Amino acid sequence: MRRSHRPMLVLLGLLVALGSSLRGTGFSDAAFVRTSTNTATVNAAADWTPPTVTAGTPATPVQGVVNLTATASDAESGIASLTLQYLAPGASTWTTLCTTATAPYSCSWDTRTGADGGYDIRARATNGAGYTTVSDAVHATVANSVVVVLADPGDVVRGTIPLSASVYSGGALPWLVTIQYVASGGSNWKPLCTGLSAPFSCSWPTTSATNDSFDLRAVATSGATSVTSAVVTDVLVDNGAPVVTMTDPGTPLSGTTTFAASATDAVSGVAQVVLQYAAAGGSYQTFCTLTVDPYSCRFATNALADGTYSFRAIATDVAGNTATSAVVANRVVDNTVSSVSVDDPGAYLTGTVTVTAPASSSVAITSVRIQRTPTGTSTWTDLCTDTTAPYSCTWDTRTVADGSYDLRAVLLDARGVTTTSPVVAARRVDNSPLRGVDVQTGNGDGTLARVDAGDSMTLTYSQQINPASVFAGWNGAATAVSLRLRDGNLLSGTNKTDTVDILRNGTALPLGSVNLHEDYIKARKTATFNATMTATTVTVDGVPRTVITIVVGTLASGGGIKTAVNPSTTTWTPSATVTSTTGVACSTAPVSESGAGDREF
Incomplete structure (x- = not known):
């Protein structure tokens, strides 16, 4: 789902997340004020489905x-217009070639007006209801004169890697x-393979290199003529x-x-951890495959025959290197007794x-009592007693003070014997009236699923905040602020926990952080973008709420940006640190974006 191209869907998704009935709901797009009565009516459109669109791939070289x-196509309101665009080599903004309203959708491109090299091409289709879908980009190499292109070996490599280059428009000349x-960002280029004739391929034994990031390029020569390819940047070698x-x-x-298992990888990061068991004398079987830290799962041991088992974990990093943990052996599974x-x-909570x-x-279970106690105390209070499986109860956490609580269960069997569960410790009850209720990202006119200029991020609070609690005055x-994008490995996470926070004058603002849960920047890289931040109000069912919007500008420092x-x-x-207009501190409870999961930015 591409929210930035379906603004009405975004707004309605936000209102649903805030518990709104759509009748009478309004919003204000003015600058932040303490109390806002400016409202506008939200009306439903007849067509909620975005169009589908695919860009054709031209033959290479172009x-x-x-x-x-x-x-x-769009089955409901039809296609109102389609725009074809290209992204030139080294450019950060898309150029529009043509806009047409009539199928078959096509336009003429004179490639001689631009530089030779690799281009991305995409299409933007808008239906009769105003919703726009952007196609995935296709790639083409423009070669009106001699061009050499080095194939990208991948972001992360290990072992022996095949490398290949292509020479376009080289005519009948003999090219080598x-x-x-070179180490990423360096200028002292060294040869990996020399004197390659067509098909210009060789192997790179990365085990001879350090575990680090490298830039690669190809240089084609014929007599006194020499042509250099675009640089393939930040290829991370990881053989550890x-x-x-x-x-x-x-x-x-x-x-x-x-x-559970613990796993780390200092170079490319952990991709997955597999937990396995083996009965005495048997082979290992997988019972959990985990991709997000903490690497833990719940497993019903009563699915196993009683007996002695061994357990182990296998970690795989992004490069494909694996390691197997020491075996935890001689652990007995015994489900012939009561357990809870x-x-x-x-x-x-x-x-x-x-x-x-x-x-x-x-034996028969008579009852299960579920209990709670403030963390650090030992006086347990029943939440409920259940006599029928599944044993559960509802807990209205608003009946207790905010704070940290421990939970346990006590099983009573038909023999009159009680069994007490392990404690689930330090679950935080947090019913602060000021809390985050939604986070969204939007694509501007850049590449979908890649952070670039024109993209946006919105943070929505349940009440109006005091903007001076974000920064004085x-x-x-x-x-003017900065949007900082950091690889998850820099924050004790993984490649798929890349994180965004907002800075002002180099200092992080107390807006918290946004975990993108995907790979938007290369391993161990940080990128900072110029950005603009505003606060506005959205009124839902008479309750004014604050929406902070950050619009991304140009890249200010760093690099390694990827398309997720x-x-x-x-x-x-x-x-x-952020407080309401009445001084109530914001809850620190995490909030997930509303709506279906999508490719961010």
Whole structure:
């Protein structure tokens, strides 16, 4: 879903997330004020479905005048217009070739008016309801004169890597190609492969290089003529295995048990951790595959026959290197006795939550009591007593003071014997009236799923905030800030926990951080963008709420920006420094974006 091209869907998704009935709902797009009564009516459109669009891929190399094509359709309101665009080599903004309203959609492109090299081409289709969809980009190489192109070996490499180059418009001349490398950002180019004749390929034994980032390029020569390719930047070499440790789950094991491992990788980051078990004398079987830290899962041991088992973890990094933990051996699974546990309801608890206690017994279960106590105390209070599986109860957390609580369950079996579960510790009850309720990102006119100029991010609070709690003297008016994008590995995370925060004059503002849960920047890189921040009000059911909008500008420092491949759901963790207009501190409970997971920015 591309929210930036469906503004009405964005607004309605926001209102649903805020608990609005759409009748009578309004908003204000003025600068922030403490109390706002400016409203506008939201009306439903007849067509909620965006169009579909695909850009045609021209044959490579592209020379002279070519015809670019695209296909688009919309079953409800039809296609109102289609625009074809290209991104020139080294450019950061897209150039429009033509806009047409009539199928078949095509336009003429005189490639001689621009530089030779690699181009991206895309199409933007708008339907009769005003919704726009941007196609995935296709690639073409323009070669009106001699061009050498080095194929990208990938962001992360290991072992022996094939390298290849292509020479376009070289005529019948005999060309020789040298492939060179340098530490990323350096200028002292060294040869990797020399004297390559067609098909200009060789192998790179990366084990002879350090685990670091490198830039690559190809140089083609024929007599006195020499042509250099565009640089393939930040190719990360990683031939080192991750470090992984299986956490001892204890013994004996019964019922549903938490299994975990710790894993780190100092270069490309951990891609996944697999947890496995093996019965005595048997082969290992996988019971959990984990891609996000903490690497843990709940597993029902009553699915296994009682007996002695070994457990291990296998970690794989982004480059494909693997490591296997030491075996945790001689752990006994015994489900012939009573067992009970509490499913973790989450780190932050708000409003009414369900607490579940899986239980089993070799004799009949009479009841299961679920209890809570403030963390650090030992006086337990019953939340409920349940006599029927699944054993659970609802807990209205607003009946207790905000703070940290421990949870446990007590099973009573038909013999009159009680079994007490392990404690689920330090679950934070947080019912602050000021909290984050939604986070969204939007694509401007740049590349979908890539942070670039014109993109935006919005943070929505449940109430109006005091803008001066963000920084002294601010009244919500447009102000210059920086958007910082950091690779998750720099923050003890993974490649798929890249994080955004907002700076002013080099200092992070107390807006918290946004975890993108996908790979938007190369390993261990940081990029900072110029940006503009404003605060506005949105009134929902008579309650004014603050929306902070950050619009991305030009890249100010750093690099390694990537285009994410997979949809994700971002998570915003607000800061308690921000306060409401009445001085109430904001909840720090994380909030996930509303709507379907999508490719951000």
